[in-house]
Amino acid sequence: MFINFWYPIGLSSEVTGDKPFRAQVFGLPFVAFRDEAGVAHVVSDTCVHRGGALHKGWIKGGKVVCPYHGWAYGGDGKCAKVPSLGDDGKIPARAKVDAYPVQERYGIVFAFLGDLPEAERPPLYDVPEYGETGWKCQTYVLNLNAYYQRSMENGMDPIHNEFVHPLQGAPKMDMEIQRNQTPMSDIPWGAKFFLPFGEKKENTTLAGDRTGARTGAAGSWYQGPNQLVTWIELTATNAFHQYLFEQPIDENHTRIFLLNLRNWLMEDKHDQRIEDLTLRVVSEDIAILENLNPVRTPDTNNKEILLPSDHAVFRYREHCKEWEARGWRVDMKALRNAQGDVAYAIPCPARRDSGNWVLDAVPLMPASATARSAAPAAKSA
Secondary structure (H helix, E strand, O other): EEEEEOOOOOOOOOOOOOHHHHHOOOOOEEEEEOOOOOOEEEEEEOOOOOOOEEEHHHEEEOOOOOOOOOEEEEOOOEEEEHHHHHOOOOOOOOOOEEEOOOEEEEEEEEEEEOOHHHHHOOOOOOOOOOOOOEEEEEEEEEEEEOOOHHHHHOOOOOOHHHHHHHHHHHOOOHHHHHHOOOOOEEEEOOOEEEOOOOOOOOOOOHHHOOOOEEEEEEEEEOOOOOEEEEEEEEOOOHHHHHEEEEOOOOOOOOEEEEEEEOOOOOOHHHHHHHHHHHHHHHHHHHHHHHHOOOOOOOOOHEEEEEEEHHHHHHHHHHHHHHHOHHHHEEEEHHHHOOEEEEEOOOOOOHHHHHOOOOOOOOOOOOOOHHHHHOOOOOOOO
């Protein structure tokens, strides 16, 4: 699990100005709410007074109020009211929680969970078809009892379709392609492939609705550790473009926000049919992912036998190692060992400008010497 990337926190409809919304990422609690202007905010869920859970409180005047002693925090993370100090009391400078940059796009609230300045942040993936004429989007929220990196790697695996997805016609890649290294091209913060599929059963659910000759091509790519794209080109004019934004709740659970876009069967009468088919295909993946052993991705590739056709998975793991070398990987073992004894927070950008924070920054794996010398240091607590 890595800091310094954009993570989905909740649907826009889940984040309101009436009641705080709790989310969990990396096993850590966050609270989302809207201010009086309707702007969404995401802050650490732990009150720095006596450890109250902010999501159990309420929203007043655009601020989230702790249910324990009434401390109120704004979207900038600073405490704006301490009832026991009175209206004219001086609020301690340390009365602040980590507040994170937010983007609200595609009907989802995203937070940048890290301390990088804006110019250095990896981007949130752009979905150019969203809201455009000629494309229709259905959004699904999926809950998996599985590790998010296993889910990401599943999306980068072109071979599994033949065995896992009979509802898609069990598409099979040409044997020559399977035997050779999957051709990959680099993109900013990731890599991609796009390949033709060979044999496929024609009696699939949507086969009779296609218009034009079958092309049978598909590709997947990732941006960062948790943003995945899959394009399925059935014909020159019939396509599904899927965008998955993964929220690693903890090491054993993942919440996925799936945008399923299509440029055919546009009438509303087809929505339920497409939803049923999509979720049935997803269930085929979930049945595999929730039974993998080990649950989490091995730390070294020699604990699995990777073939040339696994090259996309290999590239994803290489990128994860690069981000670990930057010092962005959360030390989950240290986090687990301190659970119940220490209140942690993902360091926010404000920590680079000020110290004196109450909550400890989440433990991270050490950066490599090369990456450490190139990166600007954050101010210590």
